[in-house]
Amino acid sequence: MLDGLVELIRTAVVRLPPDVTAALEAALAAEEEELAALQLRLMLENAARAEELGVPLCQDTGVPVFFLRGEWGEVEPLLAEAVRRATEQVPLRPCIVHPLSRENTGDNTGAHVPVVHRIPGGERSVSFMPKGAGSENCSAAAPLPPSAGAGEIAGFVADVVRRAGAKPCPPVVLGVGIGGTLEHAALLSKLALLLPLGTESEEPALAELERRILREVNSLGIGPMGFGGRCTCLGVRVLSAHCHTASLPVAVSLQCWAHRRATLVERDGSWEVVQP
Amino acid sequence: MRHLSLPAERASISSLRAGDVVKVSGRLVTARDRAHRRALELSSAPVELKSVYHCGPLVRRAGDGWEVLSAGPTTSARMEAYLEGLLERFGTTVIIGKGGFSEGALDVLRRYGCVYLSFTGGAGALAAAAVKRVVEVHWLELGIPEALWVLEVRDFGPLVVAMDARGGSVYARPASGQE
Numbered sequence: 119m120l121d122g123l124v125e126l127i128r129t130a131v132v133r134l135p136p137d138v139t140a141a142l143e144a145a146l147a148a149e150e151e152e153l154a155a156l157q158l159r160l161m162l163e164n165a166a167r168a169e170e171l172g173v174p175l176c177q178d179t180g181v182p183v184f185f186l187r188g189e190w191g192e193v194e195p196l197l198a199e200a201v202r203r204a205t206e207q208v209p210l211r212p213c214i215v216h217p218l219s220r221e222n223t224g225d226n227t228g229a230h231v232p233v234v235h236r237i238p239g240g241e242r243s244v245s246f247m248p249k250g251a252g253s254e255n256c257s258a259a260a261p262l263p264p265s266a267g268a269g270e271i272a273g274f275v276a277d278v279v280r281r282a283g284a285k286p287c288p289p290v291v292l293g294v295g296i297g298g299t300l301e302h303a304a305l306l307s308k309l310a311l312l313l314p315l316g317t318e319s320e321e322p323a324l325a326e327l328e329r330r331i332l333r334e335v336n337s338l339g340i341g342p343m344g345f346g347g348r349c350t351c352l353g354v355r356v357l358s359a360h361c362h363t364a365s366l367p368v369a370v371s372l373q374c375w376a377h378r379r380a381t382l383v384e385r386d387g388s389w390e391v392v393q394p
Numbered sequence: 395m396r397h398l399s400l401p402a403e404r405a406s407i408s409s410l411r412a413g414d415v416v417k418v419s420g421r422l423v424t425a426r427d428r429a430h431r432r433a434l435e436l437s438s439a440p441v442e443l444k445s446v447y448h449c450g451p452l453v454r455r456a457g458d459g460w461e462v463l464s465a466g467p468t469t470s471a472r473m474e475a476y477l478e479g480l481l482e483r484f485g486t487t488v489i490i491g492k493g494g495f496s497e498g499a500l501d502v503l504r505r506y507g508c509v510y511l512s513f514t515g516g517a518g519a520l521a522a523a524a525v526k527r528v529v530e531v532h533w534l535e536l537g538i539p540e541a542l543w544v545l546e547v548r549d550f551g552p553l554v555v556a557m558d559a560r561g562g563s564v565y566a567r568p569a570s571g572q573e
Contacts (some may be wrong), residue, residue, distance in 0.1 A: 130493050153413065153415075153554055153564060156415070156554070156555075157514050158550065160514040160517050160520060160552070161514060161516065162515060163517075163520060164466075164514065164516065164517035164518070164519050164520040167519045167520055167523065168518070168519035171519060173452075173463045173464055173518075173519050173522070174452055174463065174464045174518060174519070175464070175517075175518060175519055176464060176466055176515075176516040176517075176518045177449070177450065177451055177452040177463075177464035177465050177518040177521075177522075178450070178468070178518075179452065180468075180507065180530075209452065209454055209463070210452070211450065211451075211452040211453075211464075211538065211539060212537065212538055212539070213539065215537065220428070220537075222537030222538070222539075222540075250516075251468075251469075252468065252469045252492075252493070252515065253482065255469070258479075283493070283494075283565070284492070284493040284494050284565060285469050285471050285493040286493075287493075287515035287516050325480075330398075339566050340566055341566055343492060343493075343512060343514060343515060343554075344494060344556075344565050344566060345494065345512075345564050345565070345566065346564075346566035347555065347558075347566075374515065374516055375515075375516060376516035
């Protein structure tokens with residue numbers, strides 16, 4: 119299991135998932151601005167080089183975040199050990215520090231790190247999605263007025279992306295959580311990032327909201343690395359929860375183009391790493 | 395594509411225009427928030443800071459030295475608070491990063507004669523390919539990402555001249571902005 123977890127982390131930080139590669143290729147095919155197209159070409163070239171050499175495609179190997187499905191018991195010590203080993207063996211950049219002293223722990227673990235989220239039900243699996251700081255620093259959550267509809271929600275998300283500008287390494291991927299309580303909306307926004315690009319919500323109203331956000335964000339004209347152009351966002355997914363009659367929490371998690379993630383699944387009695 | 399040798403004199407960067415694409419060769423010194431802060435507090439640094447790279451590299455021990463595996467840029471906006479102090483005290487002429495500074499920084503770059511070059515964010519493996527060796531490292535006690543890494547680079551790029559020393563910028567102003 120430990121070897122499988124280290125392999126999960128290695129795959130996630132080294133190999134850009136095929137759905138992201140396909141989205142970047144589609145963006146490049148549609149791009150007319152020279153500088154924007156150059157950035158997209160370099161992103162694809164970098165991903166190919168990282169995979170060939172087996173090195174992390176981005177030096178910011180991020181905050182380690184695991185998502186567990188099904189029953190796992192007390193697995194946190196094992197996940198922490200996998201992060202420590204991956205830090206040495208892959209290797210990962212030691213990114214984790216104390217919030218006040220800023221002292222680096224050196225092995226990417228610490229209090230509540232790795233972050234572990236448990237999703238009840240379903241078959242047992244472990245997803246790993248490292249979270250880089252450039253994009254996470256631009257993420258936001260806010261209580262919107264309860265009567266705010268799809269238009270105001272889309273406007274809020276577009277405003278977050280507009281203020282982020284070139285900082286989160288666009289074209290970005292957006293995970294949006296609406297409803298629940300504030301921390302639940304934030305968690306939903308992260309779970310939305312795990313979903314494959316090119317898919318949409320089964321709930322028609324949410325699918326319409328996803329399309330509306332994508333349209334509004336891509337009309338901002340920020341473009342790859344902020345140099346203008348057609349593509350500011352590669353994809354949007356929205357997850358929702360019911361909420362209090364007097365509230366509407368909304369959270370948006372920004373992810374850079376280097377949207378790294380992988381999942382460990384059990385197949386025929388052995389563990390296998392898969393990517394969307 | 396133009397090629398720039400580092401350290402670059404003001405005369406050689408003054409002709410660069412926003413939108414130009416260049417490569418650089420020579421020595422780069424990585425510096426992030428904490429290194430900027432310390433250098434300005436001490437008003438000195440253990441190494442020349444003429445060419446600054448906003449980067450926290452992913453490195454591995456190799457014998458007595460270090461090997462750079464992935465070394466793309468970090469978000470430059472975090473270092474904007476230190477920009478004027480850096481240029482005034484250390485005479486920096488080339489800054490490499492990603493995401494750019496605010497529009498207000500254009501005047502600072504112009505007054506001191508410094509150009510801001512953008513390397514593709516997240517392209518860490520591509521950047522590492524142009525790093526020929528780690529010359530030395532200082533302030534490692536700040537943590538690996540925050541230390542001053544002196545990197546010898548060859549044909550580092552392609553880099554986009556994102557903010558030039560004449561007030562020009564390639565950053566798109568997002569539509570319907572109120573800020």
